Amino acid sequence: MTINPALLLILGALPVPLLNGRARAAWMLLLPAAAMVVLWTLPEGVHGGFDVLGLALNPLRVDALARVFATAFLVAAFISVVYALNLRDRVQQTVIPVYAASAVGGALAGDLITLFVFWELAGLSSVFLIWARRTERAYRAGMRYLVAQVASGLLMLGGIVLHVQSGAGLEFGFIGLGDPGGLLILLAVGIKCAFPVLHAWLQDTYPEATVVGTVVLSAFTTKFAIYVLARGFPGTGELVWVGVAMACFPIFYAVIENDLRRVLAYSMINQLGFMVAAIGVGGALGVNGAAAHAFADILFKGLLFMSMGAVLLRTGTAKGSELGGLYKSMPQTMVLCVIGAASISAFPLFSGFATKSIIMEAVSEEHRTVVWLLLLFASAGVFHHAGIKIPFFAFFAHDRGHRVAEAPLNMRLAMGLAAAGSIAIGVAPNLLYGLLPYEMDYSAYTVPHVVNQIQLLLLASMAFTVLMRTGLYPPELPSVNVDADVVYRRFLPRAWRTGVQGTTRVRDQVTKPLQRRADRVLALASRPLKARGWLGTPWPTDVMVLWVALLLGLFLLVSLL
Structure with missing residues (x-):
């Protein structure tokens, strides 16, 4: 029998509550490592398919697209486990491998029924990472999160039924918008992928999770949705403009947001927009760009969330108006945060540069000038709110007198792993390019591209400096920003x-x-x-x-x- 890495994680999570101390830590570190070994020993193809009531179910299908996303999810699971080693909360430590298994199982699903099972498992398991904070705000946020996940699941189920009734079968391949079922499935994915108007649950709920919970949440649900788009809707032209809107509108919210973890939630939507636009463009470069950027985003976005989680753990707040001067107390966390900021801002020699450039090249080859310019604007915007604002207001601006201990050792190790991965992809991008589903003859480090990117970053940093010196930059104030969640x-x-x-x-x-x-x-x-x-x-x-x-x-x- 062929072992499914997702099943290995789920079964391995069962004894976690029964273990203590180093035994539990060792077991949790072993789980994603063992799953990674199993994943990479599986040959490509369908394994263990069977028929039920005349319907072909393929719970385990391995190909290049599935393998790169499953690898990213297992890397995220390992780093998350390291980050959570100092926890004494058995609930969170049990949920992490189950939640990771849902994303891995969905990436390896060969049929729509298996996909739906893992789609629902992702929503139901992850809500405990919000409730684990054990506050009234967290409970209410968790309920709103659960409503969004259940709504997505119902749309997914209805779409699968209609898709099968149209004669398309259960195979999880290209779905498209040729039948009403495809539209319902796209709406289901749009909720978890934070399409405009459907996005409000993300920045509403992620910042209310625990220190570890927000890090784990940032890695799986939205990237799982990106995988489903890449598998089921590549080349769907409508997604290009959806992605552009996602990349642009969060910039304005992130600039005026005071809660730095909520700033990162908006930044996540911004980065998802690049991936969605790339999938809409389609082709080898488009799908490769989305997959590569999803892999890199799991690392650098997780790194930024981990650094803000460490700040929250030590100071009790993640609000920019209450932070500043922490470089004196938490210098290592500050350096690691800056690496994450450089990666998301696409500095040369960091991961974002090596992956975002594929997306921009895919858009350029399609001669979509307006789309390219809007994504360029979004690139400058993310440097403003994530590349500069996060480290500046947390570690440098207006010293609030916080004199605290450095982040716990396991948290610094986890951040170090994510930082090392981000630098490795930036310095040697072929390490990641070799995992992508399609062969491509592409090099990120060309003179025009490097020069153009450095010019963009320099101009964006100058704009930030001018706005700060003239007092035109929105100050960090305790406030509540009105977003689409005001509707519900x-x-x-x-x-x-x-x-x-x-x-x-x-x-x-x-x-x-x-x-x-x-x-x-x-x-x-x-x-x-x-x-x-x-x-x-x-x-x-x-x-x-x-x-x-x-x-x-x-x-x-x-x-x-």
Whole structure:
């Protein structure tokens, strides 16, 4: 029998709550490592397929696209486990391998039923990373997160049913928008991928998770959705503009946001936009660019979330208005955070440069000038809010007097692994290019590309400096920014309360007069039955005999007719 790496992780998570201390740490580190070995010993092809009610199920299919995403998920799982070693919370440590297994299993799924099972497992398991914070805000955020995940699952299930009814079968390959089922599946993916308007759950819930939970959440759900898009919807032209919108609009929210973990949540949507646009362009460069950038994003975005998690752990806050000067107390965390910032900003010799350039090249080869310019603007914007704002306001700006200990050793090791991966991809991008699903003759380090990127970064940094020196840059203030979540957090509850109050008023104005009239009619009809009514008084015997005779005669007459 062929072992499924996802099943290995799920079964391996069962004894985690029963282990203690170093035994539990060693076991948790062994799980993703063993799954990685299993993944890379599997030959390409379908393994262990079987039929159910005439439908072909292929729970384990290995090809280049599945392998690169599954590898990224297992790397993220290992780094997350290292980052969580100082936890004493058995719930979080048990959830991590199960949640990782859902993403790995989905990447290796060969049919839509298996995909749906892991799609739902990802949503149901990950919510515990939010609830594990054990606050009222976390509980409410977890409920909203769960609603989004369940809605996505229902759309996915409905789409699969319609897709199969159209005669397409259960194979998880290209889906497209040729039938209503494909549209429902795309909407389901759009929720987890944070399409515009459908995105609000992400920045609403991720910052409410635990220190470790936010790091783990950043690695799996959205990248799982990117994989489904890359497998099922490559070359779907509508995705290009969806991706452009995703890359651009979060910039404005991130600039004015005070919570630095929420800034990173907006930054995540920005980076997902590049991947979605690349998938919409399609072709070898488009799909390769999306896969490569997803791999790199798992590392550098995880690194940034880990650094802010360490800051939150030591200072008790992740708000820019309450931070600053931490380079004195947490210099190692600061250096690692800067590496993550350089990677997401696509500095040469860092991972973002090697992966984002593939996407820009794919767009350029399609001669999509407007799209290319908008993505270039988004690249400058991410340098502003993630490359500069995060390390500047956390570690350098307006010293708030925090004198705290450096991050725990295991957290620094996890951040070091992510930083090393980001630098390795940037310095030797062919290490990642060799894992991509399509062969390509591409080099990121050409003179025009390096010069253009350095010019972009220099101009963006100059703009930030000018805005800061002139006081035009939005200050870090405790505030609440209104986003699409206002619809379900404020507007819908208010509309519900208004509707209930209106219904109550209508009921009072209409039903009460009718009730009074009904009472009068009932009183009039029941008057003969009362003690003094004509039916309630004693009748003489001769009258009773007369009534009996009349009733008998009436009965006989009716029977004769």
